[in-house]
Amino acid sequence: MTEVIHGLDIPGTQVTTMYDGFHGTIYGSFVDQRAVDINVVQKWAGDRPARILDLCCGVGRFARTLAADGHSVTAVDLSEDMIGRARGLWHDKAGQAPGRVEFMTGDATSLDLGEQFDVIVVGGLSLSTLDDDGRISTLKVIRRHLAHGGTLLCDYMPRPDWTGTKENHLSFSFPSDNGKAFTVMSVRQAPSEGRQISNMYSEIIGENGSTQRILSAETVGYLDPPTVVEELQSAGLRVEEEVEIKLPTGSDDSFFCFVMVRCTAV
Ligand SMILES: C[S@@+](CC[C@H](N)C(=O)[O-])C[C@H]1O[C@@H](n2cnc3c(N)ncnc32)[C@H](O)[C@@H]1O
Numbered sequence: 001m002t003e004v005i006h007g008l009d010i011p012g013t014q015v016t017t018m019y020d021g022f023h024g025t026i027y028g029s030f031v032d033q034r035a036v037d038i039n040v041v042q043k044w045a046g047d048r049p050a051r052i053l054d055l056c057c058g059v060g061r062f063a064r065t066l067a068a069d070g071h072s073v074t075a076v077d078l079s080e081d082m083i084g085r086a087r088g089l090w091h092d093k094a095g096q097a098p099g100r101v102e103f104m105t106g107d108a109t110s111l112d113l114g115e116q117f118d119v120i121v122v123g124g125l126s127l128s129t130l131d132d133d134g135r136i137s138t139l140k141v142i143r144r145h146l147a148h149g150g151t152l153l154c155d156y157m158p159r160p161d162w163t164g165t166k167e168n169h170l171s172f173s174f175p176s177d178n179g180k181a182f183t184v185m186s187v188r189q190a191p192s193e194g195r196q197i198s199n200m201y202s203e204i205i206g207e208n209g210s211t212q213r214i215l216s217a218e219t220v221g222y223l224d225p226p227t228v229v230e231e232l233q234s235a236g237l238r239v240e241e242e243v244e245i246k247l248p249t250g251s252d253d254s255f256f257c258f259v260m261v262r263c264t265a266v
């Protein structure tokens with residue numbers, strides 16, 4: 001589905017990923033407000049200063065917090081826009097923090113930094129946005145970058161225990177550089193299709209009436225717990241602990257559920 005949307009050629013409409021350009025800025029400010037998973041990662045990373053790799057770091061939520069806790073973090077993302085924004089958010093704090101962050105672009109499915117880390121974080125459901133081959137390749141990359149006995153902190157979205165589909169919408173408007181803009185976000189949970197699809201649509205209306213449209217989509221594949229444990233095990237990662245987190249969807253009393261996992265490199 002994501003590939004179909006990104007392959008569209010609609011006149012006057014720019015199709016981007018959710019992590020680039022205008023939508024990258026909106027996604028970045030949205031996700032940066034989420035703290036519930038950061039608290040778990042902070043606790044699992046421990047107090048002793050560690051070498052940490054934040055893979056698929058986005059705007060660097062985990063990396064910035066962990067460096068502020070005194071860890072030494074390397075943060076990698078495919079999107080130059082995400083890395084640029086992460087660097088900007090870190091810039092003012094870097095001088096006072098006891099730890100450090102080095103941000104860089106890179107592909108998690110084939111990364112080779114030539115060094116090993118004590119902890120690797122792959123959060124915000126990043127593994128679940130990759131297809132099966134991408135996820136398996138990334139797990140191999142993770143194991144290669146983890147010291148023996150090192151810790152992987154990752155997460156996944158289990159298939160909901162209800163059938164049918166649920167759709168939630170959120171829309172907002174705001175001033176843009178030379179006019180105004182509005183964005184509609186929608187999330188469709190579809191257990192029978194094995195995935196959750198998020199769409200973002202924006203219109204930026206200039207003072208002269210010109211309209212620019214932007215369209216993005218992202219798919220999060222639901223994963224069954226036994227599959228996750230098996231894939232991790234095959235990559236040399238033993239599951240030690242899991243925590244289930246529920247986030248309200250905002251429009252009714254339903255919620256998104258995801259599971260955070262702590263593993264040891266064996
Ligand atoms: C769902 S976001 C999560 C971002 C961040 N971990 C967080 O929790 O805020 C997924 C991120 O993975 C990045 N990404 C997607 N494919 C990637 C790849 N192959 N290698 C590195 N980063 C990738 C995207 O650019 C995006 O920033």
